[in-house]
Amino acid sequence: MKQALLIVDVQNYFINKNTQHVPGNIKRLIETNDFSVIAFSQFINSPDSAFVKHLNFTGCTKSPYSDIVADLKPWLKKDNVFTKCAFSIFTNPKFENYLQKKNVDELVICGLDTDYCVLADCFNAFDRGYKVTVIADCCASFTSGETGHKAALGIINNGLGEII
Secondary structure, eight states: OOEEEEEEOOBGGGOSTTTTTHHHHHHHHHHTSOOSOEEEEEEOOOTTSHHHHHHOOOOOOSTTTTSBOGGGGGGOOTTSEEEESSSOGGGSHHHHHHHHHTTOOEEEEEEEOIIIIIHHHHHHHHHTTOEEEEEEEEEEOTTTHHHHHHHHHHHHHTTTOEEO
16 A cells, blocks of 8 residues: 555644644654655635635635645645645545556545545545545644544544544
8 A cells, every 4th residue: 555645724824723733743743754645735715616605715815824834845845735725635636646646545634624624535535445544633623623623533433534
């Protein structure tokens, strides 16, 4: 099995008291493991998105808010950041093409929000045949705090993948 670390939406906009521990934890995870493939999803909202139309959410449209946090910049490359305007990075076909080119069959997933984008990526990865592992202390919920985080981990653990 070839693993890839998928870092979901760890962007300036999504850092608050619930999530501020996540960038440092992910940095330590990368530094203490040997991930041959690291990929980032980056949420960039747009005026015509479902987030604006249905939720009236107009945030995270431009830099510096949409930027990946500084702690993780050493691992950014020109070919490993995939943008989206949806809950799941699998809406960007370039992402799955990247995984196929790298012969990835297991995703180790971390990032923000556990109960939205991380969970959506777990469902989509599982449906496409990837083995799914989520690093619990490298995830958090910007919107619903510990309650949402734990609820999503329970869903993942009950049928989508392994929680570490």
